[in-house]
Amino acid sequence: MHPEKQTHDFEPKIIAFVCTWCTYAGADLAGTSRMQYPANVRVLKFPCTGRIDPVFILKAFQQGADGVLVSGCHPGDCHYIAGNFHARRRFAAFRKLLEFVGVDLNRLQFSWVSAAEGGKWVEVVTDLTEKVRAMGPMTEFKELAMEEQWSGAINTPELKEAYSQI
Amino acid sequence: MSRIGVFICHCGENISRTVDVERVAQQVGKMPGVAFSTDYKYMCSDPGQNLLKKAIQEQNLTHVVVAACSPRMHEKTFRKAVEAAGLNPFLCEMANIREHCSWVHENREEATVKATEIVGMMVERVKKNRVLPTITVPVTKRSLVIGGGIAGIQAALDIADCGHEVILVEREPSIGGHMAQLSETFPTLDCSQCIMTPKMVDVANHPNIKLYTYSEIELVEGYIGNFQVTIKKRARSVDEDKCTGCGVCMTKCPQKKIPNKFDQNIGMRTAIYIPFPQAVPNTPVIDRENCTMFKTGKCGVCQKVCGPGAVDFEQQDQLIIEAVGAIVVATGFDLYTIDEKPKGSLIKGYGEFGHGKIPDVIDGMTFERLASASGPTGGKILRPSDGKEPKQIVFIQCIGSRAREKGISYCSKVCCMYTAKHTMLYHHKVHDGQAYVFFMDARTPGKSYDEFWRRSIEEEEAVYIRGMVSRLYQKGDKIIVRGSDIAVGVQVEIEADMVVLATAIQPQKGADTLAQKLGISYDKYNFYSEAHAKLRPVECATAGIYLAGACQGPKDIPETVSQASAAAAKVMTLFSKDLLEREPIVARVKESGCVGCFACKKVCAYGAVEEKEIRDRQGNLIKTVAFVNPGVCAGCGTCQATCPSKSVELDGYTDEQIVAMIESL
Numbered sequence: 001m002h003p004e005k006q007t008h009d010f011e012p013k014i015i016a017f018v019c020t021w022c023t024y025a026g027a028d029l030a031g032t033s034r035m036q037y038p039a040n041v042r043v044l045k046f047p048c049t050g051r052i053d054p055v056f057i058l059k060a061f062q063q064g065a066d067g068v069l070v071s072g073c074h075p076g077d078c079h080y081i082a083g084n085f086h087a088r089r090r091f092a093a094f095r096k097l098l099e100f101v102g103v104d105l106n107r108l109q110f111s112w113v114s115a116a117e118g119g120k121w122v123e124v125v126t127d128l129t130e131k132v133r134a135m136g137p138m139t140e141f142k143e144l145a146m147e148e149q150w151s152g153a154i155n156t157p158e159l160k161e162a163y164s165q166i
Numbered sequence: 167m168s169r170i171g172v173f174i175c176h177c178g179e180n181i182s183r184t185v186d187v188e189r190v191a192q193q194v195g196k197m198p199g200v201a202f203s204t205d206y207k208y209m210c211s212d213p214g215q216n217l218l219k220k221a222i223q224e225q226n227l228t229h230v231v232v233a234a235c236s237p238r239m240h241e242k243t244f245r246k247a248v249e250a251a252g253l254n255p256f257l258c259e260m261a262n263i264r265e266h267c268s269w270v271h272e273n274r275e276e277a278t279v280k281a282t283e284i285v286g287m288m289v290e291r292v293k294k295n296r297v298l299p300t301i302t303v304p305v306t307k308r309s310l311v312i313g314g315g316i317a318g319i320q321a322a323l324d325i326a327d328c329g330h331e332v333i334l335v336e337r338e339p340s341i342g343g344h345m346a347q348l349s350e351t352f353p354t355l356d357c358s359q360c361i362m363t364p365k366m367v368d369v370a371n372h373p374n375i376k377l378y379t380y381s382e383i384e385l386v387e388g389y390i391g392n393f394q395v396t397i398k399k400r401a402r403s404v405d406e407d408k409c410t411g412c413g414v415c416m417t418k419c420p421q422k423k424i425p426n427k428f429d430q431n432i433g434m435r436t437a438i439y440i441p442f443p444q445a446v447p448n449t450p451v452i453d454r455e456n457c458t459m460f461k462t463g464k465c466g467v468c469q470k471v472c473g474p475g476a477v478d479f480e481q482q483d484q485l486i487i488e489a490v491g492a493i494v495v496a497t498g499f500d501l502y503t504i505d506e507k508p509k510g511s512l513i514k515g516y517g518e519f520g521h522g523k524i525p526d527v528i529d530g531m532t533f534e535r536l537a538s539a540s541g542p543t544g545g546k547i548l549r550p551s552d553g554k555e556p557k558q559i560v561f562i563q564c565i566g567s568r569a570r571e572k573g574i575s576y577c578s579k580v581c582c583m584y585t586a587k588h589t590m591l592y593h594h595k596v597h598d599g600q601a602y603v604f605f606m607d608a609r610t611p612g613k614s615y616d617e618f619w620r621r622s623i624e625e626e627e628a629v630y631i632r633g634m635v636s637r638l639y640q641k642g643d644k645i646i647v648r649g650s651d652i653a654v655g656v657q658v659e660i661e662a663d664m665v666v667l668a669t670a671i672q673p674q675k676g677a678d679t680l681a682q683k684l685g686i687s688y689d690k691y692n693f694y695s696e697a698h699a700k701l702r703p704v705e706c707a708t709a710g711i712y713l714a715g716a717c718q719g720p721k722d723i724p725e726t727v728s729q730a731s732a733a734a735a736k737v738m739t740l741f742s743k744d745l746l747e748r749e750p751i752v753a754r755v756k757e758s759g760c761v762g763c764f765a766c767k768k769v770c771a772y773g774a775v776e777e778k779e780i781r782d783r784q785g786n787l788i789k790t791v792a793f794v795n796p797g798v799c800a801g802c803g804t805c806q807a808t809c810p811s812k813s814v815e816l817d818g819y820t821d822e823q824i825v826a827m828i829e830s831l
Binding site: 013015020021022024025027028030031032034035036037039042043044045046047048050051052053054055056059060063064065073076077078079080081082083086087090114115116117122 | 236237238262264265266267269270271272273276277279280283284287681682685687688689690695707708751769771772800801802803804806807808816819821824825827828829831
């Protein structure tokens with residue numbers, strides 16, 4: 001029997017950007033092997049980590065993600081020859097920028113999980129969830145998003161109505 | 167306005183056990199744009215697919231989301247069904263609520279919430295999906311087979327017999343692989359070379375097979391149907407066209423004491439050599455490391471005695487480029503190297519069993535060479551140390567296999583059977599000898615396998631002791647083997663003349679490097695991974711690349727041959743059409759935004775980005791922009807993430823689609 005599940009006050013929202021060939025398949029393997037991990041993660045599939053624009057990470061934080069995971073093939077194993085190398089270089093620079101902006105880098109995790117590493121996927125997701133849970137909710141970007149809404153977006157009902165009357 | 171249909175699958179009980187599918191369907195049904203939402207026991211079944219088709223037509227659906235298993239499993243199935251109902255297949259998306267949800271969570275509430283969010287995410291995504299045309303590409307109906315062992319030979323012959331050209335590449339000077347080294351094969355005890363060499367000759371004589379031996383794969387480019395392979399043909403120092411295979415050079419070569427790898431280094435060969443008498447091609451090769459001519463610049467005896475003048479010391483390595491449509495990987499296995507640290511292990515091999523220190527402790531393959539009629543002893547079982555016939559021989563099984571602490575947890579599958587065979591070969595050749603076997607379990611599934619194993623005990627008088635050896639040391643000219651018999655619960659000590667270790671099967675050295683060149687995945691032991699363990703066991707996840715033999719996992723000969731023929735059948739399926747449909751997941755350039763910085767060109771690993779000039783009506787150049795060749799583009803999307811002006815878009819993974827997904831969460 002599995003131990004009784006612990007209840008927590010805070011359930012973090014984790015968004016994972018993964019590549020189809022390695023990490024997505026690795027997560028599938030974790031499923032096929034009926035491994036268990038926290039249900040906080042939402043997976044977005046990309047052909048390759050090379051496709052992942054750093055903007056998506058910002059967008060995720062802005063949408064209220066408390067932690068972001070980017071995971072792809074191990075160096076040298078990229079299905080697209082070198083996409084993960086481009087991703088690695090891009091995110092190495094991006095991390096610095098993010099730190100400068102004031103985001104705690106513990107909320108952002110990069111990892112390599114291969115198609116054969118179901119166990120590692122479980123480990124990475126569990127670790128990140130627990131780490132972010134301990135850190136508490138990420139609020140900085142949510143506040144920023146609200147400010148943006150207030151400052152110019154036209155998709156609020158009040159503004160829409162106001163515009164329609166012009 | 168989109169009219170989205172959402173179909174939630176129960177997958178029998180696999181999903182509905184942990185996810186409240188009805189609630190998910192109900193909740194998602196309330197989302198804007200969703201016109202129809204339902205759940206069904208098995209969406210992938212015929213009635214399930216018919217339900218989908220009927221709903222598309224009756225409800226006038228514009229987009230479809232199927233929430234079920236992984237898209238890696240059934241995306242094609244549902245896209246086909248959607249297409250049959252008259253929609254573009256790329257307007258259908260799958261939400262993975264089985265592998266990524268119901269199977270990995272136990273809490274029903276949590277799993278239901280998560281499933282709803284996953285489906286919601288895909289609903290937002292599918293709204294932004296565009297109609298994509300299917301791209302067709304021509305298929306090059308030639309195939310490459312890597313590895314000339316029994317797997318590669320079988321696959322090459324099958325494909326070639328169907329009338330298609332095959333390029334067979336082998337690293338060693340001769341094809342034949344490990345099977346050519348074996349003495350007899352289980353469970354029928356037919357002579358390995360007698361059944362192997364005719365196949366090798368068939369390969370050499372087949373008009374559709376182009377054979378490159380002593381060659382390696384340097385580079386693989388392209389994609390399914392259109393691969394470009396660069397093969398490095400190492401300098402043989404002998405002109406294959408001129409050589410008649412008379413063998414005078416080998417008889418005259420003064421370097422005669424070089425250990426022959428084919429004979430597991432117990433037999434000797436010359437510096438100019440063929441590895442074994444039945445080698446294909448029957449053209450010698452000069453081992454440049456050991457040749458006096460290459461070491462000192464003086465000798466050249468082989469060149470002087472060669473009638474046709476085939477010996478060429480100046481020969482260089484050659485790079486050959488071949489265009490192929492499919493690749494069969496059949497690189498086979500290597501035996502566990504006792505004296506080396508295996509991958510992932512902290513402990514160095516099995517030094518405690520004295521391999522490398524005690525000359526009469528040998529591995530299974532060495533025993534095969536001793537027992538082989540064409541081996542260094544002419545088929546007599548003799549001790550490597552003093553050439554005496556061993557009267558007591560001990561076989562130890564599971565050396566390397568099933569030993570987690572040594573880094574290998576799998577069973578090598580063939581050792582139980584080959585050890586049983588060894589005891590028989592030994593008994594047939596040394597009538598007054600006694601064979602002992604230390605074993606953990608006897609694993610003998612297979613046609614006539616268990617009968618064969620029993621025969622080794624009941625008729626051939628091998629003594630099987632269940633237990634592992636704890637200590638082994640030399641005493642005089644004997645080897646003392648101490649172990650425990652756990653069936654009886656006593657300590658056993660045997661004074662052996664020779665010890666044979668049944669070493670584990672491992673992938674070939676360099677298997678990972680080759681996988682990286684091919685872009686295929688491999689597991690932690692370096693065995694190549696198949697696309698699906700049960701349903702696609704001979705295909706790689708990378709389209710157009712197939713697997714045969716022990717490079718995928720430990721296998722015996724019958725299994726290897728079956729898999730090789732299966733791989734050949736898969737290649738023939740691919741070659742049965744002139745045009746191949748491929749996924750239209752390719753990048754497109756929005757020319758209005760492109761500033762022609764060509765950052766995309768620099769990051770494209772496939773060279774798919776070209777320069778395109780935009781001219782006005784008078785023919786004056788306005789600007790040069792990037793153009794993605796859809797035939798070459800593999801669809802990784804690295805260009806899109808790199809483009810500073812956001813002018814490249816990867817169809818199927820546009821910024822719009824991804825942002826919609828993130829925003830739904």
